[in-house]
Amino acid sequence: MNQDYIKPDAWSIIEEEFDTGRVKSSESLFSIGNGAMGQRANFEEQYSGPSFQGSYIGGVFYPDKTKVGWWKNGYPEYFAKVLNAPNWIGINVFVNDEPLDLFTCEKVQSFRRELNMKEGYLARSFEATLPNGVEIEVKSVRFLSIVDDELGAIKFEVTPISSDATVRFDPYLDGSITNTDANWEERFWETLEVKAEEKRAYIVSKTLKTEFHVGTYMQSEILKSGKKEDLSPEVKTDEDRVSFSYSLDAKKGEAVAIVKYAGYVTDMNHKKSDLIQAASMVLEKAEKKGFDQLKTEQKDAWAAIWEMADITISGDVKAQQGIRFNIFQLNQTYLGKDERLNIGPKGFTGEKYGGSTYWDTEAYCIPFYMATKDQKVARKLLSYRYNHLEKAKENAGKLGFSNGAALYPMVTMNGEESHNEWEITFEEIHRNGAMVFAIYNYVRFTGDFSYIPEKGLEVMIAIARFWHQRANFSKAKNKYVILGVTGPNEYENNVNNNWYTNYTAKWCIEYCIQMIDKVKDAYEEDYLRIMGLTNLNESELSSWREVADGMYFPYSEEHGVFLQQDGFLDKEIIPVSDLDKKQRPINQKWSWDRILRSCYIKQADVLQGFYFFADHFSKDDLKKHFDFYEPLTVHESSLSPCVHSIQAALLGRMEQAYEFYLRTSRLDLDDYNKEVEEGCHITSMAGTWMSIVEGFGGMRVEDDQLSFKPQIPDQWKGYSFKVNFRDRILKVTVSSEKTEFTLEGNDPLEILVNGKPVEVKPNTPVTA
Amino acid sequence: MNQDYIKPDAWSIIEEEFDTGRVKSSESLFSIGNGAMGQRANFEEQYSGPSFQGSYIGGVFYPDKTKVGWWKNGYPEYFAKVLNAPNWIGINVFVNDEPLDLFTCEKVQSFRRELNMKEGYLARSFEATLPNGVEIEVKSVRFLSIVDDELGAIKFEVTPISSDATVRFDPYLDGSITNTDANWEERFWETLEVKAEEKRAYIVSKTLKTEFHVGTYMQSEILKSGKKEDLSPEVKTDEDRVSFSYSLDAKKGEAVAIVKYAGYVTDMNHKKSDLIQAASMVLEKAEKKGFDQLKTEQKDAWAAIWEMADITISGDVKAQQGIRFNIFQLNQTYLGKDERLNIGPKGFTGEKYGGSTYWDTEAYCIPFYMATKDQKVARKLLSYRYNHLEKAKENAGKLGFSNGAALYPMVTMNGEESHNEWEITFEEIHRNGAMVFAIYNYVRFTGDFSYIPEKGLEVMIAIARFWHQRANFSKAKNKYVILGVTGPNEYENNVNNNWYTNYTAKWCIEYCIQMIDKVKDAYEEDYLRIMGLTNLNESELSSWREVADGMYFPYSEEHGVFLQQDGFLDKEIIPVSDLDKKQRPINQKWSWDRILRSCYIKQADVLQGFYFFADHFSKDDLKKHFDFYEPLTVHESSLSPCVHSIQAALLGRMEQAYEFYLRTSRLDLDDYNKEVEEGCHITSMAGTWMSIVEGFGGMRVEDDQLSFKPQIPDQWKGYSFKVNFRDRILKVTVSSEKTEFTLEGNDPLEILVNGKPVEVKPNTPVTA
Incomplete structure (x- = not known):
């Protein structure tokens, strides 16, 4: 913890001294x-x-001229x-x-x-x-x-x-x-x-x-x-x-x-x-x-927001302050009123990360907005990408893709790419997967399938086309491979067969094909419109299937884990705990080549896949992968600790889950990374919310039902949160003894608690 | 060929029209x-x-401030x-x-x-x-x-x-x-x-x-x-x-x-x-x-230069003009008088490639200066790097290397790194190998071993230390690997186990150990001084040996060739000849990611190793590798065609050798790359010289003897060149019928011609 001048308080951020050295930090925090x-x-x-x-x-931006050492073909000439x-x-x-x-x-x-x-x-x-x-x-x-x-x-x-x-x-x-x-x-x-x-x-x-x-x-x-x-x-x-x-x-x-x-x-x-x-x-x-x-x-407008979005924590005022700060900042940044806007990594708190929209929105922010606001808000965030589909196709076109393939920009304000580092701009293509995952996640949570025939399927088809073209057949492996990518772990660049990317690519194609079938069955008019628009035919679909079926996944028999990418085991594998503290954070101490060839992971990569597709893997699979990758993770991205917190909780490791929670929730207030002067980490704040709701609360959607496996850190007396599940407001109150579910409205709701069905009647708390 | 306004002339570059559109091109050429x-x-x-x-x-430069998108630790703050x-x-x-x-x-x-x-x-x-x-x-x-x-x-x-x-x-x-x-x-x-x-x-x-x-x-x-x-x-x-x-x-x-x-x-x-x-x-x-x-x-001073450096070609005035232009420009750029100067890729003809010294000097220019000038000139070029040794150690230190390991800069004016792209600055480390190769090449050609105890060995030890630390042991491969490098083929970045880099690293260590032994035997005083300076001991040497002995080389059993790097065969292998011409040059048509994941090779990479270490491999080996890699090479570097020309000649493929020769010798005059406005490609001009002397003339040093295997392109009537071999000036005149050797001075010289010993007596032409 690098600063502690912010006074602990449940509802306010307070400083009580004027220190010229802290003015810039406070300008961000306040x-x-x-x-x-x-x-x-x-x-x-x-x-x-x-x-x-x-x-x-x-939404107001300026197109800055790209300045790079050696121009690479395909760079945007300007970026937002x-x-x-x-x-x-x-x-x-x-x-x-x-x-x-x-x-x-x-x-x-x-x-x-x-x-x-x-x-x-x-x-x-x-x-x-x-x-x-x-x-x-x-x-x-x-x-x-x-x-x-x-x-x-x-x-x-x-x-x-x-x-x-x-x-x-x-x-x-x-x-x-x-x-x-x-x-x-x-x-x-x-x-x-x-x-x-x-x-x-x-x-x-x-x-x-x-x-x-x-x-x-x-x-x-x-x-x-x-x-x-x-x-x-x-x-x-x-x-x-x-x-x-x-x-x-x-x-x-x-x-x-x-x-x-x-x-x-x-x-x-x-x-x-x-x-x-x-x-x-x-x-x-x-x-x-x-x-x-x-x-x-x-005051009244904020009361209405808090009524739905608040998370209470009792017995730990700093944790309480942290989560409220995060919820407050997210709402200050994006309220879901304007489809043209999005959630910038620094929100309105600084200039860094020019452009407003990263894959953070789809991967981290949508669950928060989905559960704490009307589902129209999440739908607006999805539509934002739908509205940029033509630009994403143009972007893919610049990189040589054809047939309406789309590559969403790494960073954008208006749909155009706003980043100029080849290893990110051209290679961190897994972002395309997050676009589809967000649609899947939205439909899973809200049950609103209509988005898919109306808008989502076009996006999914363009993305499936991208993956289909981006993979190539390796004669040597007799499999489809995806070469030259940067995964979520940006401490690796230009690697071959990043497992997360390959897995996501395969899933995107398969999910798209499933959805095409579903739309064909249930939304004939939309189906015909989309087929007409995209000229998709059976032969193209079958070549997609060939790629998805033949996708290669690097795997270690010895460790029983999928490898982050080809060649991962050629690295010296030394756990972070054995790393001299003076060498940390490695992004401030090591040259880039040293970081790249090290085994250290900036943020969840394989584990990001295990988070998105948790239901594809057993708990034992998760345990093996968590035990292999977590010790190598340095969490030098604000987006990292939340995923690990959720998975640690799922594995019943509450001490570790709590530790990760603290890192994510007070990242800015305590200025862990010594950079809060530049602004706050807005998008990762949604990860903090997930750490509580999905991590400690264990909330999932399983077969159209909300499911919970509530746990509580020893340090807390209790906590509560609310979720808007398909227009039903459910409040979950957890203490070390019990969990109480309270439902607003008129209709009962069947949920799963620790795998067992529980019926919650309106306005009648149920204890589990 | 993109321009042909330069009049063919054996001794002059001539233009005869004033065209405002050509002023900038001519400013470079003239x-x-x-x-x-x-x-x-x-x-x-x-x-x-x-x-x-x-x-x-x-030698006069300005330190420009580094401007990059995201700062990488280890970048030089300024560059020349x-x-x-x-x-x-x-x-x-x-x-x-x-x-x-x-x-x-x-x-x-x-x-x-x-x-x-x-x-x-x-x-x-x-x-x-x-x-x-x-x-x-x-x-x-x-x-x-x-x-x-x-x-x-x-x-x-x-x-x-x-x-x-x-x-x-x-x-x-x-x-x-x-x-x-x-x-x-x-x-x-x-x-x-x-x-x-x-x-x-x-x-x-x-x-x-x-x-x-x-x-x-x-x-x-x-x-x-x-x-x-x-x-x-x-x-x-x-x-x-x-x-x-x-x-x-x-x-x-x-x-x-x-x-x-x-x-x-x-x-x-x-x-x-x-x-x-x-x-x-x-x-x-x-x-x-x-x-x-x-x-x-x-006029007289130039006559003296030409007396030694001229190459005549009869029957092909454009080829004659091309080679003279190259020899002239090299001499305009560097005359070997000042140890502080070097040979910039653009010489004094433009601003591009800020900084003056690249590995081009060691890999391409030294043979020209060695053979056409007093051997002191080549020694000065070696000393340039010796004089920068401390800065090369500092540079390696910035990247986390210790114990006096040195990494020579990719680009420099005064010994400090002048380049700011991580994949080049931090990863194109094979340049270190060229420093040692140049020493080896100098000693082989001149017989002047004294450079090694006096200066060379210190450089070699610091470089061996770099390679020793840069490699790591792969448990998976049970071999030493070198991860995250860019080889000579800059159309691959951040690859693992680039064969050329690994081979060079192993050779640098082994050659250094050999030289330590030799210095120990013959130069005891220097030996003690150097051991004192470097604190080198037997245990360090033995850990070097372990790395060299255990070095991993990617190899394809199927193709019988060393692979450019791990995973090369996962690419789609389509020969350049099958590539749509509209897609060329790929560096102007394709985005960087597409180039990187393609099989296309910018310039000799594995084949560069086969050029440097030609005597380590059989002609059959060369043939296999040439046939595998040449068809994948796009020659989008000025440094590429010369190596291929030399190897095609060695394989007896004179048509192909001649084609490559034309590309290198008139690159600027005919403006192949449509960029001569920016200046001339000075360092590759030395490659043109090599194409004739080492390629067509087949000159090598074998066991302390000059050896020739002369051939002549069909398009030429004859050609001649001179070499200064250990202060003996030998003129070689080749026609389609015969080769004539003429020696200046007083002592006879035994050479090999097509493998057979030939004694050349002074001033008495010998025909072979």
Whole structure:
């Protein structure tokens, strides 16, 4: 554990000291978002110390030019970059003309920052002595409305405590912002219009190249001792910036405050020409509701989210805080309202991993959204990929595949590939398998087969075609092989016959063929449409079958395990526990070639296959593979510990499962990887949820039934979670003595508990 | 063949038309150099059309910052970049105040450019009609002295042919130059001083970061009708530039000319503080000699080079021109005077392949320099690596190797790694083998064993240590394996057990152990010194032996060949001849993954081993391997056809050998790869020489004796070459009827011809 300045609290993230060395970490941890936009917890007022400014709009990106040592044919010429958007949080504060800047204050005390997850706001308070000797007390509250998701609101209050003082608030909008990761001191935004009205101001900007048009806007009002002051600001506009300025005299002990409503409207949702009008309507509405009502609505909206998504843990406040932080961040990142958006690995908390969508969504996030929201949300995530199918076909085309084969991008914003390392971009093709697995998983959990004839089958056919072409027949092995891939374990590159990839490929083809048959039987119209679209015929299907049936899987007779890839046993096999701690994390200590030829596994690879296809293997199989691969796994990916936690739980190894759980749930809060400054690991947070629900709770879907095998770590008194199973809300409450199932609604539900059928009647807790 | 505008000529490269689309190609092809500096054939006068400016100084580089997608531990933070240096060729010309600019002239006729390889100069002549209607005739000659290698000289003559005219010559020095490949519009030079004296001018600049100090200088004189005019120029200096201006009236038909002496002096050879003085001494000397004498000296010096290095071919002028172009360029790039310099893949003809030294030097260039120059030159090339040994150890240290193991850089200028792609930088480790092979090859050819105790053995020990640590024991194979490498065939990355690498590794260890024994026996003092330095002991040696003895080599029983790497036979094996021509070159048509999983070979890999270690294998072995691998080779490296040419000749397949020969010898002149604009392929030019001498001539060293098996392509009437074998100059003249051997000097030499001993007496041709 690398930091522990975050105070344990069941519902809030709290820090109680101002430390300039932690500002960037806290900016990540205290980030707020509403699914449509989000921002790092930068201060409103001027701050001259080290800081990482970031305010992001879902779906708005810039195509950065690919720069590589030696160009490889097939690289995308541009790739999507997460863009820092115009600043609307800014409120410069002056006290007797001295700027408030926490980096230059003589003294800062009683500093407290709270991310209130229950109600969805960020609060800050402190007392500061300015360089001119004036002492003030400051309180601010900020949130991004999840009700009106184009709107943010800030209340910033200053009380002079040493003497009377003149307080000036200069709220502003600034369009002249850059990215931290910009190669050159390049700007990605062009300001088109800066406009100030009586009490409102707007900046209309467009992104270069992609030409997203964004309106950034604000309105502000002044309160004195809690009462609205009718004060007209001085207005200043320049090329990229507009600011208001309010100067007012405050008595010692008298609070003066500014309320700022602000946010973004974009041409993803409005006409380009209507952005100012759209913004003014948002402001109109905000003004009418007022800050307090907006905040109440925010609280209520979050209460509704928590009602369904909360996991309680008793007896372990840090574990409780950890899981709530994860659930909170996932909901801040994606709420399932907009089919064009997705869940970026850093959400709205940083710039890294440009582009928003990885296989993380399909492999890790869908179960969380499926179980804690309406099933339409998961369906939207699937549709996101359906909507990108043509681009995935183009992408495969660039790599030489034909006949409508699709390769989904490793990283994307709009369906185009956004990554430029050959071993990832071209070779980490197992991602295609996750697309199909997510469809399978969705249908298994929701029972909503209709997605397959409507959209899923087209995706599956294009992917089956990819696998069929990507495999080649090895005369030497008399089998089909898949050469030159990178598996989920990115500490191997360009290997042959990665078991996980081969297994997934075979499964994708077989599942696709099954689904074709099923659609043929039950959805004739869709069947005919799809056959017409794809020109699929029996001879093609039979050549698919040949590949699937003949797929090669590297296997060790000696160890009785499938090998991660060809040649794995040529490595020196030394368990991680025998590795000098000074050599860890190996990705910071070892050169890449050393990592590649070592036996160390970054994240679940063969075991990822055993997680996805758990029902294909016996517990004894799992045990053998877990015992072989787990000791070689260094978990240097945020996506790794959760899968191992689930499997350890399944094997009844609760101590180990709990250890992995801690690693995943407090990864950012405790900054295990010393990098939280760059942003939080959003997608792996869904893995934390899985660790509890699928790991400790043992939840599965078996033959259309929910099944549980609840266990509890010794460290906990109890835990509970809810799942929405086919519109039936089931609450599961586990303690060391018993498990209680409570069902909402009117109809009973038969579930399996430790393999035995249990009927749960509505509103009548059942204990097992 | 992609271009054929170069006129066939035995001794010159000639173009006879001015085509703005070919200016950049010609700038490469007509490049001049003198081993210490070199430049592209940019025009002296202003040229506003597309052009690639380049003037380079041996050993002067800039450390460019590494920019990669995801940082890999072990990457060098900076890498050496070839630097475009201050411009000293510039002479702006005005006729009646109209600038001469071939891009804007109304008419250009009788344009002719000649690179006279026999005498070592570049000449240009044309008639142009300027926009103001004045017609002029221009003749210019330029060369870089190989006698005074800090000096260049230009004579630029203008004759008004339509009317009398005022001609202005503005010779200048310009320090404000940039690189074409600069990422930013960054400058790499800082001008420290601009100084003009009565008739001389200087700019002292330093490179940023590396702080090379360079003095660029000039002196000019004016000739009218061939006679020196005593004319004082107007002098203009600014921050980065100094120019002289001479204005003179010329009658119609009267030639006025400027002679400019100029060049570079650097702090590699002079004190920083003495650069201007050093430059002024060079100019003093130049002035004394005068242009004509300098040109005569140049001619004589080149005659001496040709006397030894020339290869004649009769009956095929294009082949003759090709081989002379190759020999000429090699000598322009490296003359063996300076141990700190080496042979860059683009020589002084372009910026590409930043850094100067690749394994090309050891694998391809040493035989040429060894046979056509004093053996000290080859020894200097070996010493270059000896001098970088400590840096090679540091480099290996960065990758986790210890105990004084060395990994020579893939690309370097000063011993530090200059390349940043993990699959090359960290994995193309076979280069280490070439370092040892070059030592072995040098000793074999020259008989100069002394290099080994003096320098070579230390290099060999450090390399043996690298291989010993780099291999690991595979329990599965019960053999030592080398995992995760890139072989000479760069169309495979991160493979296991590349046969060439494993074979070379084993050989390096065994040869090192042999040499240790030999040094122990014969050079006790050196032996003790080296053992003291390296702390090598018997137990370490025995663990080396274990690795060498236990080395694994992938082999196919079915095909009776060693496999390029593990799993090679899992590929689809389709000969290049069956590949659609539209798919070629595959590096421009296929994505990298497709190339990697294909069976196609960029350049000799297994066959490179069969070339280096030809005496380890039978002709039948070679035949089997050649027949297996040659049909899979796409020759998309300039270094590929020569090895295949040599082996085809050895197998008696002269048609094929000749075909490969053409590809290598006129690669740049005919621009096979459509990229000559970027510069010439200098290092592969040595391969062309090998194709004739080792291929057609069949020259080898066998048991300390020179051996020949001469053959001749049907297309030729005859060819001849000379070799310096242990200070004995032997000329070999081959025709379809006979081969004649002529020896210079006083002592007879016994050679083998087609396996039979032949005694060659001095100055008495022997026919075989």
